[in-house]
Amino acid sequence: MSVPLIIAAHGTRVGEGVAQCEELAGLVAERLPGVPVTVGYVELAQPTITDALVASLADGGRRAVVVPLMLGTGGHVRSDIPQFIAEATARVPGSRVEYARHLGPEPRLIEAVEARLTEAAGEWEPSETTVVFVGRGALVPEANADHLRVARLLFERGGWADVESAFIQVTRPSLPEALDRAYAHGARRIVVMGHWLFAGRLKGWTREQAAEWQGAHPDAEVRVADVIGACAALADVVAERYRETLPVSEGGSPAYLAGLMLGGRDVLVVGGGKVASRRASRLVESGARVRVVAPSVTRAVEALADAGRLTWLAREFDDADLDGTWYVMAATDSPEVNARVAEGAELRHTFCVRADDARGGSAWTPATAEVRGVTVGVVGNREPRRTRDVRDAIVAALSEPDPTP
Numbered sequence: 001m002s003v004p005l006i007i008a009a010h011g012t013r014v015g016e017g018v019a020q021c022e023e024l025a026g027l028v029a030e031r032l033p034g035v036p037v038t039v040g041y042v043e044l045a046q047p048t049i050t051d052a053l054v055a056s057l058a059d060g061g062r063r064a065v066v067v068p069l070m071l072g073t074g075g076h077v078r079s080d081i082p083q084f085i086a087e088a089t090a091r092v093p094g095s096r097v098e099y100a101r102h103l104g105p106e107p108r109l110i111e112a113v114e115a116r117l118t119e120a121a122g123e124w125e126p127s128e129t130t131v132v133f134v135g136r137g138a139l140v141p142e143a144n145a146d147h148l149r150v151a152r153l154l155f156e157r158g159g160w161a162d163v164e165s166a167f168i169q170v171t172r173p174s175l176p177e178a179l180d181r182a183y184a185h186g187a188r189r190i191v192v193m194g195h196w197l198f199a200g201r202l203k204g205w206t207r208e209q210a211a212e213w214q215g216a217h218p219d220a221e222v223r224v225a226d227v228i229g230a231c232a233a234l235a236d237v238v239a240e241r242y243r244e245t246l247p248v249s250e251g252g253s254p255a256y257l258a259g260l261m262l263g264g265r266d267v268l269v270v271g272g273g274k275v276a277s278r279r280a281s282r283l284v285e286s287g288a289r290v291r292v293v294a295p296s297v298t299r300a301v302e303a304l305a306d307a308g309r310l311t312w313l314a315r316e317f318d319d320a321d322l323d324g325t326w327y328v329m330a331a332t333d334s335p336e337v338n339a340r341v342a343e344g345a346e347l348r349h350t351f352c353v354r355a356d357d358a359r360g361g362s363a364w365t366p367a368t369a370e371v372r373g374v375t376v377g378v379v380g381n382r383e384p385r386r387t388r389d390v391r392d393a394i395v396a397a398l399s400e401p402d403p404t405p
């Protein structure tokens with residue numbers, strides 16, 4: 001059975017908010033076939049996260065993933081939910097819970113916010129419209145700072161006359177203060193949006209405060225945008241947070257990454273097509289003594305052979321080719337041949353990548369890059385495009401003018 005998912009939501013006294021949360025759980029379940037999905041609440045609704053988690057651990061093989069349904073890193077993400085997880089694992093001996101990342105900041109959710117703003121603005125031109133973007137307000141300063149960051153991104157991307165940030169509780173500016181500020185700067189068309197997920201008392205307060213302020217400022221117009229709600233973008237992000245926590249191979253164990261020092265060592269590449277060619281080039285760069293066995297090869301492999309940088313044996317694979325090799329690439333277009341290569345390598349205790357069926361081999365090829373004097377390698381869960389994108393994101397982050405490490 002797949003590892004169960006518990007969506008750790010805030011909870012609200014407002015029935016509509018709870019219904020939206022359950023609707024979201026349905027959308028998430030559609031994206032994760034075979035995964036039991038339940039919602040647990042921090043407060044104000046049932047079941048509690050601890051109870052939902054205990055129930056899932058008991059019938060889920062003692063494993064579960066908790067995704068905090070929270071946009072920012074307030075106290076719930078940092079301490080409450082970890083505490084609930086600790087309580088649940090203490091109640092189910094031998095259990096293991098993965099705690100996923102919270103939701104934001106996340107481009108798909110910012111797009112959802114933009115969609116709600118545009119919907120509320122209606123015929124108003126963004127350049128004549130000021131947005132007042134309301135956060136929940138938290139005791140954790142970083143969470144409040146993150147809210148200002150999203151407000152700034154909305155301003156940069158949306159072409160709005162201005163974006164003011166506000167908080168509905170705990171900290172300042174309050175919504176009326178931010179509305180006053182916008183008004184003082186000349187704003188007369190104002191869209192107010194609460195940056196939270198579902199209906200609840202915060203949404204009610206936002207509407208009430210906006211209406212009251214509107215009453216006192218008849219020469220301005222205020223429209224209130226809807227919250228993000230149970231939409232596809234939110235369900236996609238939750239499903240992704242779940243998947244991110246799972247071990248790399250379905251066997252249950254993550255790959256053990258090693259930096260192979262192949263200089264002067266014999267490496268065999270079986271097949272000479274697109275995949276073999278891409279990998280043979282990198283193997284040559286690593287200094288390995290590469291032999292390519294294939295009746296026909298790409299121009300790139302031919303060129304490397306002509307330049308004496310690898311040896312091309314223009315024939316079909318033979319089991320004896322494996323003798324003395326440290327590492328093997330089975331990359332022909334024949335599953336039978338690739339299977340024979342993998343079996344022969346296994347007998348010799350030689351690590352072998354099988355390009356057509358990764359689980360039939362004993363090693364996987366990471367997406368790699370050299371940047372700032374280090375080699376970055378990423379191995380994913382048989383999702384090569386995502387693996388490549390993650391690699392590219394790491395390279396981009398390290399290429400920033402002032403990278404952290």
Ligand SMILES: C[C@@]1(CC(=O)O)C2=NC(=C\c3[nH]c(c(CCC(=O)O)c3CC(=O)O)Cc3[nH]c(c(CC(=O)O)c3CCC(=O)O)/C=C3\N/C(=C\2)[C@@H](CCC(=O)O)[C@]3(C)CC(=O)O)/[C@H]1CCC(=O)O
Nearest residue numbers: 355356357358364365366367379380381382383384387388
């Ligand atoms: C990262 C990268 C490194 C590299 O190869 O250098 C890499 N695959 C890349 C590209 C790529 N792979 C595939 C396509 C065509 C389809 C598409 O476009 O989606 C393309 C695109 C293209 O070829 O352009 C299909 C595919 N891949 C695998 C299977 C079989 C299977 O999953 O069982 C099939 C189906 C074959 C079939 O249909 O028969 C398996 C594997 N591929 C892996 C690595 C290993 C770890 C994967 C991971 O981390 O998720 C793993 C598990 C084992 C291994 O082969 O080492 C490189 C991008 C690097 C870059 O861009 O720089």
Ligand SMILES: NC(=O)c1ccc[n+]([C@@H]2O[C@H](COP(=O)([O-])OP(=O)(O)OC[C@H]3O[C@@H](n4cnc5c(N)ncnc54)[C@H](O)[C@@H]3O)[C@@H](O)[C@H]2O)c1
Nearest residue numbers: 271272273274275276293294295296316317332333355356
């Ligand atoms: N893992 C990956 O990243 C990835 C990406 C794309 C495709 N694939 C898989 O890898 C396989 C190879 O893809 P490709 O695009 O390189 O194929 P391709 O058709 O371009 O090349 C196949 C190669 O295998 C060689 N070959 C065939 N029979 C052989 C034999 N008996 N002995 C030695 N060599 C033999 C051919 O001469 C040719 O060089 C595909 O069938 C696909 O299943 C894997």
